[in-house]
Amino acid sequence: MHVPDGFINAPVSVAAGAVAASAVAVSLRGARRELDERTAPLAGLVAAFIFAVQMLNFPVAAGTSGHLLGGALAAILVGPYTGVLCVSVVLLMQGILFADGGLTALGVNITNMAVVTVVVAYAVFRGLLRLLPAGRRSVTAAAFAGALLSVPGAAVMFTLFYALGGTTDVPIGKVFTAMTGVHVLIGIGEAVITAATVGAVIAVRPDLVHGARGLAVPLKLRVDGRLVDAPAAPAAPVPAAARSTRPLWISGLVTALVLAGFVSYYASSSPDGLEKVAADQGIDAKAREHAAADSPLADYSVKDVSDARLSGGLAGIIGVGGTVLVGTGVFWAVRRRRADDLTAAATAAPSAH
Structure with missing residues (x-):
């Protein structure tokens, strides 16, 4: 659902940019409460994983494909504020390096794909967890x-942007019907x-899943054909903070590299939902060439590498590597800012007498 330049006029694009900038600023502050020394590097990994999976377009209808947006995944794994930042980092990398999503439409894309998806997904997720019985299956079902x-939800927001500032004259009812119909699929x-993905992470490290914090499922033993709660271990459990996140981080990074570097070659080549709707309805009549169209990584291929499989694979690997570096740097900086704030508050607090 990457909106190109020229779909939405300048005034609405500027307004969307202001909304997106405000949301990112709020998220930077909120992420300080969500990130700690364990989850900061994992947030960078989540951004890289989303980048990789977005390269895997899957068919949804004749001549149409779709790909992960990632807002729900990021919000549930690392928290809603951090989730907005994760998807925003991905969109920034895609727009600047890979000419995917217009630069003038960056505010529209962040609002649609980062803010709206996170808000809708996390609201539904939290609401369902209040209704469902506590347990890992409930977390997965709510996700x-x-x-x-x-x-x-993101498709509806695009329709709203188009209603306010679309550059072509297409009836809004047609846009709404086409966009929501294909994006439900x-x-x-x-x-x-x-x-x-959430289920896989919960299975190995539920303590690292933001949406599953506080989830405690007792160990079950089968006794005389019945499942009963196992007795509590006599020894105190190892604190979660003392458990290394390195195995999960390495396995997650390797998975992202394999998906982007190898599996992406087999992704559907059909246009995604927005591209198909835009072509069918005439929304793309005034689309403009991307400002980074001459980038050496434009269209997820490496310039001057003639072999399509190698070119796309190298671009994917570069994208994953760049995203994990940029994302981890951003989240470590946010985490460090929180630590500095706590230190300053402790220093400024009057000593007790």
Whole structure:
């Protein structure tokens, strides 16, 4: 759903940029409360994973494909504020290096794909967790529902932007029907990917899943054919903070590199939902060439590398590497700022007498 330059006029694009900048500023402050020494590097990994999976377009209808937006996944894994920042980092890398998503439309894209998806997904996720019985399956089911609804939510926001500042004369009813219809189908793919990823992380490290914090499922033993709660271990458990996140980080990075560097070659080549709707309805009549169209990585290929498989794979690997470096740097800086604030507050506090 990367909106190119020329779909939305300048005044609305500027207004969307202001909304996006405000949301990022709020998220930078909110992320200080979500990130700690364990989750800061994992947030960079989540951004890189989203970048990789967005390269894997999957077919949803004849001649149409979809890809992960990632807002729901990021919000549930690392928190809603950090989730907005994760997807924003991905969009910034894609727009500057890969000519994917217009630079003048960056505010529209951040609002659609980062802010709206996170808000919708996390609201649905938290609401369902209050209704469902506590447990890992409930977290996974709530993640599925939140992700499913977040994608048509972003499609509705695009329709609103188009109604306010579309550069072509297409009836808004047609845009709404076409956008929501195809993105409901894409939402199913988003939900499957999100639920599978959240479920996999919960299975190995539930303490690192923001949406599963406080989740405690007792160990079960089968006694005389019945499942019963296992007795508590006599020794005190090892604090979660003392457990290394390195194995998860390495396995996650390797997975992202494999997906972007190898699996992406087999992704669907059909246009995604927005591209298909834009072509069918005439929304793209005034689309402009991307300002970074001459980038050596434009269109997810490496310039002057003639082999398509090698070119796309190298571009994907470069993208994952760049995203994890930029993302980790941003989140470490946010984490350090929180530590500095806490130190300053402790220093300024009057000593007790």
